[in-house]
Structures are given as structure tokens and as C-alpha cells.
Amino acid sequence: MTDSALRQPRPRPDSFAELFTPKLVTSLREGYDGKRFVADVVAGLTVAIVALPLAMGIAIASGTTPDRGLFTAIVAGFIISAFGGSRFQIGGPTAAFIVVVYRTIETHGYDGLIVATLIAGLILIAIGYLRLGTYIKYIPYPVTIGFTAGIGITIFVSQVADLFGLTTAKLPGEFVAKVEALWAALPTLNPFAVALSAISLGLILGLRHYRPKWPGFLIAVVLASVATAVFALDVVTIGSKFGGIPRVPPTPQFPALSLAGVKAVLPDAITIAILAGIESLLSAVVADGMTGRRHRSNCELVAQGFANVGSALIGGLPATGAIARTATNIRSGSTGPISGVLHAVFLLVFVLVAAPLASYVPLAVLAAILAIVAWNMSEVHVVWRLLQNSGWGDRVVLTATMLLTVFYDLTVGIEVGVVLSAILFMHHMAEAVAVEAHGQAGALPGGMIGRDQADDDGRPYDPSQQTREDVVVYRISGPFFFGAANQLSTTLSRIGTRPKRLVLDFSAVPLVDTTGAATLRGVVEDMRKRGADVVLTGMSRPVRRSLVRFGIRRPEVSVLTAPTVEIALAQMDHQELAAE
Template sequence: MPKLVSSLREGYSFNRFVADTVAGLTVAIVALPLAMGIAIASGATPDKGLFTAIVAGFIISAFGGSRFQIGGPTAAFIVVVYRIMEHHGYAGLALATLLAGFILVAVGFLRLGTYIKYIPYPVTIGFTAGIGITIFVSQVADLFGLEAGKLPGDFIPKVEALIKALPTVNPEALVLSAFSIAIILVLRRHRPKWPGFLIAVVAASAVVTLFHLPVVTIGSKFGGIPRVPPSPALPAFSLEMVQAVLPDAITIAVLAGIESLLSAVVADGMTGRRHRSNCELVAQGLANIVSPLFGGLPATGAIARTATNIRSGSTGPISGILHAVFLLAFMLVAAPLASYVPLAVLAAILAIVAWNMSEVHVVMRLLENSSWGDRTVLLATMGLTVFYDLTVGIEVGVVLSAILFMHHMAEAVAIERTVAGPLVEGDRKDDRSRPYDPTLATDRDTVVYRINGPFFFGAANQLAVTLDRIGTRPKRLILDFAGVPLVDSTGAAALKGVIDDAAKKGTTVVLAATSRPVRRSLVRFGIKRPHVAVTTAPSVEDALGGKVSETLAE
């Protein structure tokens, strides 16, 4: 069931509508320049980005499984769309997007969305960082105003073409790019609630118009944008074309599914809600079926715009629907003004987006603190994404992670000699299905959870889901790690999220019976005092008795 239905069933007041209107308008202001810039960087015309944001944004909010998801064209698709356009033109892209939509709908109805959580953290960071690098390189020509013509789709030939075109640098375009980046960064630091992207676009356009700067604009390159979307039409269809674009359709479906659910998880973390992954994938599929019918591009959930929607006071999916309505209104009223927008300012916006996607600080932390296996997965995924192909990068990263996991499992098996002896009367083997006995509780304000088995990327999400069932958070949460042989980076990241969330709600977290390797892993991945509100105890009994330590190192 779409979250829109759930939201309306709760009762929808005028105050909620006002809050959603403000949030929708704010997101539309952010999405307007991004949609045009992403379309241009993808090798398409700027109006296709706006059509996508309007049509797909409406569908994803109306039928999606996340209350706050904002859909539309995203920077992650730039590399994929550019390559498809280069080989098959827009007709091939439209057909691939349509097929990807049907794949996503099928995945959602088959309830396979929950399996996307098995993509490990280093793989996710690796391919997003690789995409960020590729996007930044693709914007160098417009940032410097180079006369490079149509750039190749592959990374190394693109870099070679840019180097050859360096003597054609346009000083005015370079200054305009630097001016735009400065505006965005200054506003982000001192006025974070102001729409920095739109202000930079308006300021740069005004400077170009007033001083007649010789730089490329949307009007000079594309002839402006139309006021209204085109009438819906099916893309060209043939069996040969389907066979040719099917691999690209799978790539679009995989990327759309991963990014949309990542965005939904981010929204959950910011709001405390829980999305419906399979419902979200069905909505993403519908959006990608309808978008090419109106001349649009592939669409998915946009993490930055979703976060902006939440920070702007959204109360539910209505704000996402209104964001699409506002974009349509902007297009109907102000389409002629888009002709004055210089490509340099859109390139500056995408350069900042690429930097944010690269998450350099996260990559450096993983390279510095992770095991050799996680480093290998990260670098392999990132390298293949940049130099070869995004889909291959994800596939290789997942396979390497699976091999690494099996290696860890082999190391975790230990054979120990035990001393035989009589069992205590009434003792029995632990059973996961054993019901909780409230008579065993020593303190109503204390909850104890035992984790059995390796706390790895496949089990990380289960902890947060299980703890959500507690309802009112206790004053003290004891996590028994006696049965945990290892923790990987994804498990540590999930545990840190639980600890941070508990601290905000006044709950003290105690990690009991952690082994030395587990403690070393947790410290290496950032769970240590004084940065994280966590204490430790040698055993659950010590934790219940108040014998805790303030550091994991002891």
C-alpha cells in the first residue's frame, strides 16, 4: 500500500497542507537547476530533465513506499545515460528506461526488494564515489568553457580529449564557475536554509546578461526550453532494439533500485519512520515506465532532495506531489528565462554534487581503518565504475564481498576442548524461538538483547528493525555480544546508528561480553568513547549489576 494512503488515513489537516506546501516549494527550487544540469550532463536537452522531475516526481510520491521520498533525475544516472545516448540515441534510452520500469515493477511485486540490503557498505561507497569522480570529469569542459565538442563516453578518452582542449579555456566561463561555486559554498555555510543552487543560477545569469559575457548558455546551445511537456508517445520498438538495450535496461533498474532504497533508508534515519521497500520499487518502476512516454530520462529517489524535503518540514507524500506541481508551474511561467542560464553555473552545481557523492572522508576512513578485504572491495568497485562499467563494478564488488565473508566465516569456526560435567537442573540448549519470559526480568527499565552469529552486512539491518519493535525505549539497553565472532564495517555502521539514536532518546547502551577481536573492530570503525555514547561490561550479569566500563579498549 502506498504511503500516501497511509498518510491520508491518519487525517490530513490544513496545517499539514501548509507545511507540505512550504516543503514542496523549497524542494522544487532546489530541483529546478539540478534537473536541467543533470539532463545536459547526460547528453540530453535540459527540458528532458524537467519533464522527468515533473512526471516521475509526481508518480514516486503518489505511489511510493516512503513518506518523504523525492524522485526525479539524479546525478548517479549521468554516466549510464550518457553511454546509452552515445550508442543508441534517445530512442534507445527511452526503450531501455521503459524496460527498466517493467523490471522494477516485477521485482517489487515478487517482493525481492528486501534483498537489496545485502549489497555491502564498501560496494555502495565504492560505486557512488566512482560515479562522483566520473561526473566531475564530465563537467570540466563547461567549468572551463573548453571547446571540446562532444566528449567520448569512456573515462580515459574523455580525459585525453579534455587535455587536448585545454588551450581553448574561456576565462569568463572559468571566473563564472568559480563565482557560482563560491556563492553556493558561502550560503551553505552561513545561510544553509537559503536555496543556494537557485541563487547561484540567478546571479550568474544576471551577470552574463548585464555584461554580455561570451559564454555558452542554454539558449545559445539548445534554443531554450518549451513551456509545456510533449504529448505522451511510445518509444520506437523492435525485437532487435530490445535485445540491444536490454543490458542497459538492467543497469538502469539495478541503479534505480539501489539508489531509491538508499534514499528511503536515509529518510528513515532522519525521521524514525520505516519505508516499504517493495512498494517503493513498484513506484520507481511506474515512474520509469511513464517518464520516457513524455520525453523524460530514467528516474529514482534523490537523496539530497529527499533530505531537503524532510528538513523543510514535510509531513508526508503530499509535499513530493506539490514539488512536481510547482516545477510544472515554473516551466509554464518562466521557461523563456531559462535561455539566459549559462552552462558554467550548472556545471558548478554538478561539480559540488559530484564532490558530495564522492564522500571523500568516508572513503579515506574506510581505507585507513578497514581490513584489507574491505579495502580491496572498495577500490575494485570504484575503479571498475570509473574505468569500465558501473554494473560490472557492483557485480564484482558483491562477489568479492561474498568471498570475503566466506573467508571470515572459515576463520570464525573454532574447536575448543570442553570439560564434561553435570548440567544444572532445568538448564537447556538455547533456542531462538524460545519466548521471552517476563519473570526473568530484573529491571523494567532494562532490556537485554542477545546477538548470535557474525554481525555482518546481511544482518546489520535486522538489529535496527528488531529494536524498533520495543516501542518506548528503555533507560538501559544491554546488547549481549557473547555469540558474535566478528563485526564488519556495515555491522559497525548499523550499531553506531543504533547507539546514536538511543543516546538522543536518553537510553544508555551497554555492549556485554564482546570478544577482543570484536572490540578491536568496533574501535577501528569508530565506536569508542568519547565520540559515541556506549559502555561495556564483561558479561550480561555484570551489566545488570552496574559493573560497566567507559571504553572498549579495556
């Protein structure tokens, strides 16, 4: 490194420039040579081979044409790798969007999907630049597992028609109606499609077990296509259903927007943005775990946003980071974002050169691929482990999220799951808060006063038995928030004779919310009406600020303070307590 480079100031780690510097720039700063380029070429080609059938299959399952999936993988994949905050992220259309995209097209048409994708991209850009990306990680694990398992079930059912070669009209989006339509179409079963599906499934799973480094998806597609062409099998192909794939990418154009149209698709846009944010950051976390690197979450979300805007402009599908393709990229020897950029370039070369060959691809083999993807998404072993080993609350959250995703709506499933998890968390936090009764200084560890109002020996606590009968001391442990504030009032209401002074030790309280402050104010006012004082000890600066903000320091509700309980008890004889 030159002296001038050493003298050049580098952005602070928390500066805007550093937080939103793409990992591609970071990677190139480290130095890039021919050896790393060769490794990235191999990784990019490997990922492109995996992404090729997936992009087409996901687009078809979403209710649109296969070229939409390919062009999304090219444009969005390039933007995500070039401008993202994860070094190894591979972006494109993913199976998680199938349910949302299918429903959006069914409700608002394809133009509505384009508008929803554009708005979702803008939402992701705003979330990233406002540095709100870290909050996405607060979506609970049972919720994530629940809706991904629900999506997996829905995807599998949507592929049954192509797996068995059933002749059906456009399947309805509602799950039960879809199952009924498939059941009614069973007499149209095509034995050639069943054979292709079964052989493709066996081949892919066999290669995954015995030759895991071989591109099982592409091998299955090629062999099934060759068999269909050579033996003239009577099965539905991309050519017979969609007329093939155009070689020339579409010209970017801005979709027509109207206030009514934006309002109509806004819920779907929010769902797309949430899914894109969750899946991209989950994929980035997986990549970090595999490589020991660290991603920039807000930079990644900004790139995801621009990728979805770019996809909307070329009439593509929603895009996000793909966990399986990202893992394949890492295992194939990628050294950085260049491999992701090259994966998009290789896909573009395929479209320009070999697009006519896609006409021979039977839909049965693509359905087999998506059936495997759906099984992987469902994570049956993880769901079973959570149902076996988790508490009842997490079981309810997981089950409710999964069932609502399958039978009602993905967005509602996520919302209900998050709300249930929040209620469960608040219940656990409230249970963790303790109000302990203490004796005089030197005998502070006293009995726990909670639901049973008993001391360590199981006997009811009687404050009058303390050595200092005019003083009662309580120690509050845990966050004093609305879920636990009532415990203090309940405990104090059981005191027989009111003391002259009530000492409340806040040394183990990390925070106080509005309800906690209001409860404390009520306690102070009640004690003062009875001619008694309230002494607060051990308050941290944040707790003190919260209490002052909510009016504890006002003259009519002033309290006495001391650093510790011991000092408070010692100063009572000298009346040296400070008033607030």
C-alpha cells in the first residue's frame, strides 16, 4: 500500500458512507487478482446453473411466464450482488414469493403486481436509509418457521397439477378451493408426466446423496427435455404452453400509477417488502455463519429495494436474497460479490444464445424441482423439533402462523404470529419481575413477594415483624413496565399497618415505562395522603429520567431519594434524604 493510501482518511465505522458502502467496493479494496477471478467464474457459473431452472419454475408457479423469472434473476441478481451489503448474497426470484405473487396477479392483474413490486422496492430503500433494518431481526423464530412452512405447503399443492399432468383451468388462489379443483381433475392424470416427475425426483435426490457437487436440477431438466423431444412425449412443455422464451430482454418502462391503484396494491407491496427484507437478511446471516464475515443489513436492504425497482421497470417479479443459491455460491468457492455479478451475466448469455432450447422443457420436471424446494422450505424436522421441545406459547405461535398462511392469508399469518409472540414475551417478562420484601440494613435478602406472597420458608410476609417497624423496604427486580406494574400495587395492598416510610430499591430495574411511572406515582400519592414518605434508592440515570419525565418530581408528588437502601436507612435518623 502506498504512503498516499495510508494517509487517506477512511470513513468512520458508523458513518453514512461506511454503512452504505457496497461489499463489492470493500472486496475490491482488499485486492483482486486472476486467481480470485477464476474462483468467482466457477462459482458464478455453478449458481447460474442452479438458478436457471428455478427462475423459470418459480415464475410459472407464480402464475406468469418463465421469461419473467429469468429476467428478474438477471437484473435483480446483478443489482443485489453489485450494490448489496452481503459479500456472498445471490438474489433473484424465490419460492417464498409464489403465494403472494399468485394472489396479487389474481386480484390486481400483472400490472398491479408491477406496481406492488415497485412500491415494495421503495419501502425497502426507505427502511435501509432510515437504518431500520436491525428491527427486522425481531420477528420471532416460531413466526419465521411458521410462515415458511405454510408457504412450502402451499407451493407443493400448487405443483400437483404439473406433477401429475392434470388438465385444469387456472387454479384458484384459495387453498381449499385449489385442493377441490385438483381432486376434480384427477381423472385427467397424464402417465407420461407422472413418469417424468417421478424419475426427475429420484434423479435429483439420488445425485444430491451420491454426487452432491453435481448440478442435479440442471441434469434433470436436460434429460427430461431430451426424452420429451426424442420420444415425442405427450406432456406440456414451456413451448407448448408459453410459446418459448424471447431472446431479447424487455425495454425498461415506468408503470402507470394512480392513487387508486397504489391504494389497492399497498397491502401486497408491504407484504412483498417484509418478505424480501426477512429472507434477504436471513440469507445474509446464513452466509455470515458459513464464512465468518459480517454483512451490512441496511446497505443490503437498500440494494434489495433498488433490485425490486429495477425488476419492476423490466416487468419482472419481486426479488430477494436466495438462501440456497447463496449457500451454493459459497460452497462453490466464491471470493466475493463478483461471482454474483457473473451469475447474472451467465444467465443473460443463456437467454441470448440458448433461449429456443427452453421450449422443450416439460413443466413436470420444473414441478418436481419446486416440490423439492417446497419440502426444503417446510423444514419438517425443524417444525417437529419446535413442537416437541418448545413451550406451549411458541407452539401456538408456530401453529397459528402456519395455518393462517395456508388457509387464509400470509400477511395475516405474520401479523397474528408477531402479535401473539409479543403478548407471550410480555407475559414472560412480567413473570420475571419480582418485588422482594427486605428487613433493615444488613438483612436485605428477604422473602419473595409475588403471587403466593410468602417468604423463603413459605410463611406469609408480615412487614410489622421487621426490626424497624416504621420502615418497609421493597426491592424491585426487572423492567418495571405495564405488564408488571400491577404487581407492586398488589403487594403493597397486602401490607397491614401502613409504615411511616416506604423504601423502594430500584437498583435492579433497567427501565420504567409510562404505566410503571403512573403506578409509582399512584403509590407515592397514596402514601403521602396517609402521612408517609416514599424513598427511592438505586435509580440509574435512565430510570431517573423516565420518572422525572412522567411527573414524579412535581411538588405534589415529590419523593425522597438516596443512593442505596443502606444509606437511606442510615440517613433516616439524621433526616438527610434528598427531596425531588
